[in-house]
Structures are given as C-alpha cells and as structure tokens.
Amino acid sequence: xxxxxxILSFILFFYQxxxxxxxxxxxxxxxxxxxxxxxxxxPNRDVVEVPDCNHNDFGKHIxxxxxxxxxxxxxxxxxxxxxxxxxxxxxxxDRQRNEIKTYGDSPENxxxxxxxxVQYKWKFRLSDTFKPSASFTHIHQIKSVExxxxxxxxxxxxxxxxxxxxxxxxxxxxxxxETIATANLDLFRGNWVSxxxxxxxxxxxxxxxxxKNIATNxxxxxxxxxxxxxxxxxxxxxxxxxxxxxxLNNKQDLQDEIVKFADFSIEENPKTLSAGINIDVLKAKAExxxxxxxxxxxxxxxxxxxxxxxxxxxxxxYAGRKMSIDKKLNNDKLDVSGFSKGLYFIVFKKDTxxxxxxxxxxxxxxxW
Numbered sequence: 558x559x560x561x562x563x564i565l566s567f568i569l570f571f572y573q574x575x576x577x578x579x580x581x582x583x584x585x586x587x588x589x590x591x592x593x594x595x596x597x598x599x600p601n602r603d604v605v606e607v608p609d610c611n612h613n614d615f616g617k618h619i620x621x622x623x624x625x626x627x628x629x630x631x632x633x634x635x636x637x638x639x640x641x642x643x644x645x646x647x648x649x650x651d652r653q654r655n656e657i658k659t660y661g662d663s664p665e666n667x668x669x670x671x672x673x674x675v676q677y678k679w680k681f682r683l684s685d686t687f688k689p690s691a692s693f694t695h696i697h698q699i700k701s702v703e704x705x706x707x708x709x710x711x712x713x714x715x716x717x718x719x720x721x722x723x724x725x726x727x728x729x730x731x732x733x734x735e736t737i738a739t740a741n742l743d744l745f746r747g748n749w750v751s752x753x754x755x756x757x758x759x760x761x762x763x764x765x766x767x768x769k770n771i772a773t774n775x776x777x778x779x780x781x782x783x784x785x786x787x788x789x790x791x792x793x794x795x796x797x798x799x800x801x802x803x804x805l806n807n808k809q810d811l812q813d814e815i816v817k818f819a820d821f822s823i824e825e826n827p828k829t830l831s832a833g834i835n836i837d838v839l840k841a842k843a844e845x846x847x848x849x850x851x852x853x854x855x856x857x858x859x860x861x862x863x864x865x866x867x868x869x870x871x872x873x874x875y876a877g878r879k880m881s882i883d884k885k886l887n888n889d890k891l892d893v894s895g896f897s898k899g900l901y902f903i904v905f906k907k908d909t910x911x912x913x914x915x916x917x918x919x920x921x922x923x924x925w
Contacts, residue, residue, distance in 0.1 A: 578824040579667060583621040585630035590617065593657055602662035606800075607655050608641035618655045619800075624817065626749055626772070627680070631819040636801045638811050656800030659823070661702060661793075667823050668702075668794040669758045674910070676755045676827035677797055680771065682817040685747040689716035690811055692804035699756065700798060704791025706731055710798075711789055712756075712764070716742060718810055726766065726778070730786035740768070740778040749817075750777060755827060758795055762787030797823070826910055844913070846905065852918035859889045867905040867912050875900045893919050 581596040583589075590605050597604045607618040615637070624631045634655050641653045659667040669675045681696065699712035709732055715725040722742035727734050748770055755765040764785055768778040789795070801816055845861040872880040872891070880901070885892040891903070896919045905913040 578822060578827075579664070581821040583630035583632050583819065585621050585623060589619050589621050589632070593619070597657060597659050597663055597667060599662045599664065604658050604660060604663065606644055606658065608636075608644060608653055610645040611640050611642045612637065619657070624682075624749075624819070626682075627819060629819065631680075631817050634800050634816045634818060635814075636803070636816075637813045638805075638808060651806060652802070652804050654800070654802045656798050656802055658798040659796040663796070666825050668796050669756070669825075670794055671788050671792075672759050674755070674757045674826055676753065676822075676824045678751070678753050678820070678822040678824075679799065680749055680751050680819040681799075682749045683716075683742075683745045683747070684815060686812075687716070687742070687746050687814060687816075688810060688812050689718045689722055689742070690804065690807035691718045692806045693717075694801065694803035696799070696801060696816060697752075698798040698802070699795055701789040701792035701795050703793040704789055706789040707792065709734060711787070711795065712754075718807075724778070726780060728764075730760075730789055737782075738766075738778060738780040744770070744777045748772065749819075756787055758787050760786050760788050760790075846913050846915065848903070848915050848917055851916075852920040853893055854920045855892070855894050857891050857893055857917060859891070862889050862905075867907050869906040871904040871906065872917075873902045873904065893917065 579596060593605055594603055609618055618635045620633045621630050622633055636653060636655050643649045643652050643654045694716040695713045697714040698710040700710045701707045709729060711729060713727045715727050717723055717725055723739045724742055724745060725736045726738040728737050751769050751771050753767045757763040762785055763783040764787055765781040767776060769776050799818060847860040848857045849860050851857060872882045874880060898919055901917045901919060903915045903917050904911055
C-alpha cells in the first residue's frame with residue numbers, strides 16, 4: 558500500500574504542474590489599498606507606490622468606481638502634473654509615480670524565478686484625451702530585482718508623443734532598451750482593452766503579447782518571439798508593475814490623468830504556454846509516447862515520440878532522486894544499463910510543463 562501511494566503521489570506531483578492563478582479585482586467596498594495589499598503582498602506589507610505624501614488634500618491616488626462599459630467596479634489611478642511626485646523621494650523632482658507591484662514581500666507565486674513561465678492578464682482604459690509626452694510614460698513594467706540591470710525595465714508599455722502618438726512595447730535584457738512593437742494610441746483612447754502577456758523567464762526564453770479591444774474584439778497589438786533573452790543576469794527574481802510612471806521633463810505636454818485598470822491576473826505555468834501551445838493539446842499529443850521494451854536491462858526506445866511535444870527528458874528513481882542521463886540519451890533511445898534494478902520515472906517536459914510521465918522498470922541482465 559505504501560508503494561502504491563508513493564507512485565501515485567509522484568505521478569500527481571509531475572502532472573499537476575501547479576497552475577497557480579491569483580486575481581485582483583475591485584469590489585467597490587473594501588479600502589482600496591487594503592484590497593490591493595491583501596492580494597499582492599504578504600501580511601502587513603505594502604505594494605502600493607503613490608504620491609499621497611505630497612498631495613494629501615486630494616486623498617488616495619488609487620480609488621474604485623463602477624464602470625458602465627464593463628458593468629463592474631474598477632480601479633482608478635489618478636496622477637496630477639502638480640504637485641504629484643515620486644513618493645516624496647529626496648531630490649527626485651523630474652518624475653511622478655502611481656503604481657502597484659509585486660516584490661520580495663509578495664507571495665512566492667507572484668514573482669518570477671529563472672526558468673518559470675508566467676502569464677499576466679489585465680484590462681485598462683485611457684481617457685479619450687490622454688496626452689503623453691516625448692519623454693516616458695509607463696503604464697506597465699516587468700522589472701528585475703537585484704543584479705546590474707535592475708534599474709531598467711526588461712519590458713515596458715511606454716506611451717509616447719509622436720506622429721501619431723503611440724504605445725511602444727520596449728525591451729532589454731541589459732541596458733540598451735529598444736522598441737520592438739508599436740500601436741497607434743488612438744486605438745486605446747476611450748476604449749477598454751484586455752491584455753494577455755506570457756513570458757518564459759530564461760536566457761533562452763519567449764515573450765507573447767496580445768492586446769484586444771473588448772467591445773469590438775479587434776486585436777490592436779500582437780507580438781510573439783521565441784529564443785529571446787528574457788532574464789536579466791544577476792537578478793534574484795522579476796516582477797510586474799502597473800499604473801502611471803511618467804517623466805516631467807516635458808511637463809508642458811502633460812495633463813492630469815485617470816487611467817482605469819481592472820481584473821489583474823498572475824498565473825504561473827499557464828494553460829497556454831509562451832509559444833501559444835495549449836497544455837491539454839500538448840498532453841494529448843504526448844499521450845501516445847510508449848516505452849519499448851519495458852522492463853529492460855539494456856536500452857529502451859520512445860515509441861511515437863515527437864520532439865515538437867517536448868524539449869526535455871528527465872529520469873527519477875523510486876526515491877525521487879534525479880538521475881544523470883545526458884550521456885545515455887541518443888535520439889529516441891535511452892541506455893538504462895548500469896542502473897540498479899527497480900522502478901524509475903521518465904518525465905517529458907515542454908517549457909517546464911510536464912507533458913508525460915512513464916514508468917520504466919529496469920531489470921538485471923543475466924549472462925549464462
């Protein structure tokens with residue numbers, strides 16, 4: 558009975574793949590900062606970065622209100638050209654910030670470690686007359702914590718005064734940020750849009766973004782890339798930020814703004830991988846993989862194995878110890894000679910997601 562329970566728990570451990578999703582939605586009743594911190598922060602910690610300290614007479618710079626277009630409560634992020642600043646930081650007068658984030662004092666599943674795949678979803682709406690400047694106005698960032706590149710966002714949604722005004726998708730793995738996609742800002746003004754952003758955080762990672770007009774279902778911006786450096790070396794973890802963070806270097810171009818946000822979602826190991834592959838489809842394709850012969854004392858072959866359905870093969874013994882098999886793999890064959898007799902588990906993975914687990918029995922080889 559003990560053996561059976563161990564086998565079942567081992568297989569469940571790999572197959573569950575921990576689909577952990579966290580949602581933050583306005584409710585219209587709970588104190589706004591308390592609500593945000595209850596989801597994105599550990600107890601008694603604070604993820605809200607607001608200019609309240611320099612603008613007390615306005616009150617809280619993130620509020621809630623009922624939105625008739627979405628027919629639900631949403632968050633309102635307020636920013637004022639004067640006197641809002643960057644949290645009253647001494648000597649910092651050239652920018653202002655009203656953001657929420659995850660950080661080191663957030664639950665572990667809300668920060669991204671090297672090798673993890675995370676999907677971020679949210680909705681936002683710019684005002685009909687939103688005015689960016691020629692300097693930066695960020696409404697979303699993916700930033701690293703620790704390391705030499707922590708000061709510059711790896712990903713940012715930057716609103717820019719141009720001809721025409723535009724939203725820029727900007728990227729860097731080091732310090733040389735570049736614009737990798739753009740969209741006309743008129744497609745955003747006055748419209749609720751939904752965002753789905755999926756990132757495999759690694760030096761050979763991937764990035765996928767879809768922004769869609771909620772009312773018309775029109776895709777405004779679609780960008781996908783693989784084999785992309787999506788990890789800033791030296792980082793401890795990466796985390797998202799949402800809100801308004803803008804430069805005051807071209808103050809004459811700016812105005813007081815309200816940006817609306819709704820339904821933030823953070824999901825580790827999402828059902829749709831960074832390359833757009835649905836996990837249920839992936840597992841269905843991998844279901845046909847078989848081992849032959851099994852048991853074996855020499856070599857096993859993976860029948861019906863298609864490398865499109867996995868990118869990593871791992872092997873574990875009955876005690877859950879990972880075996881070294883790099884030198885024993887040869888295309889669709891695995892040399893099991895030299896392993897002790899017993900039960901092993903062969904695990905096929907795609908983008909850190911377990912697609913298939915096979916039981917492999919190694920028997921002793923007898924020569925007469």
